[in-house]
Amino acid sequence: MVGPAHAAAIEEARRLGAAGWKVNGAGGSGGSLTLVAGSSATSATAPALARALGALDAGWTVLELAPSRVGVVVEELPMR
Incomplete structure (x- = not known):
């Protein structure tokens, strides 16, 4: 079950040629x-x-992420 805002975003992504999508949560x-x-x-x-x-809903937060080529890197920060 996908809410109307996510359905609209998926349709726009499909129209633009996105390779795929995944809704997490209830879609609302x-x-x-x-x-x-x-x-x-x-x-x-x-x-x-x-x-x-962003044009569909200015209230959304869009994060441009990319897969890491080196995997997960854990950095230990010094204690203050």
């Missing part, structure tokens, strides 16, 4: 939506997807 208030930009020349880039989502 407090839920999150992850989109994967496409890799072909006709697919949406991450910035294009971010702009489109």
